[in-house]
Amino acid sequence: MARCSPPLRRHFFCSAAKSASNTAAGGPKRKIIVFFGSPQVAASVLDTLLAASSSPDSAFQVAAVVTQPPATKNRGRKPLPSAVAQHALDRGFPGDLIFTPERAGEAPELLAILFNIGSKLLLDELPSVLDGSAKQKAKPQDDSKATLAPKMYSDESWLTFDEEAKLLHNKVLELQLPGRKATTARGFWNGLRGRRLLKSP
Numbered sequence: 001m002a003r004c005s006p007p008l009r010r011h012f013f014c015s016a017a018k019s020a021s022n023t024a025a026g027g028p029k030r031k032i033i034v035f036f037g038s039p040q041v042a043a044s045v046l047d048t049l050l051a052a053s054s055s056p057d058s059a060f061q062v063a064a065v066v067t068q069p070p071a072t073k074n075r076g077r078k079p080l081p082s083a084v085a086q087h088a089l090d091r092g093f094p095g096d097l098i099f100t101p102e103r104a105g106e107a108p109e110l111l112a113i114l115f116n117i118g119s120k121l122l123l124d125e126l127p128s129v130l131d132g133s134a135k136q137k138a139k140p141q142d143d144s145k146a147t148l149a150p151k152m153y154s155d156e157s158w159l160t161f162d163e164e165a166k167l168l169h170n171k172v173l174e175l176q177l178p179g180r181k182a183t184t185a186r187g188f189w190n191g192l193r194g195r196r197l198l199k200s201p
Helices: 006-025 040-053 083-090 111-131 165-174 185-191
Strands: 031-036 060-066
Touching: 031 040, 040 060, 040 083, 040 111, 060 083
Parallel strands: 031 060
Antiparallel strands: none
């Protein structure tokens, strides 16, 4: 796996172009797809794309993968590749076409559902993106319906028990305590057992 230093970025584009030209030599020219992703759910999308691109009549090919760098999963263990990188390697994807920039984020919950739906939509819509016909059905965003999602701060995690139960419940789910992964109010309270609570003045 390769990190994205300037020389490797040149290698990235050269290798992707070479990979595409090799495929084109055996049939119609395909569009180049570069896959970005790291968690296990993203690996399922990559699997879908690799399977689809292996078809002789596929309009695209996965020419490179960009994912998180290897990280230690357990104390004292050697760094392991991301789920996406490991899956790509397991499928025989060239290691020199798996690029690992320093950081890439990932979000918890609902990812499995969203990625499963997203991978199917991707295959449905990708041909129209590649041939340019997607522009004909594209619609501009209605900014009047957009909602602001401001950054949350740690002081918002305080629970005030004169607030509605539903609001307190949502705070528990949205503003987790450091190092804890409570998914229900009961789990949150169990996590507080044996801890002192600060009573506000």
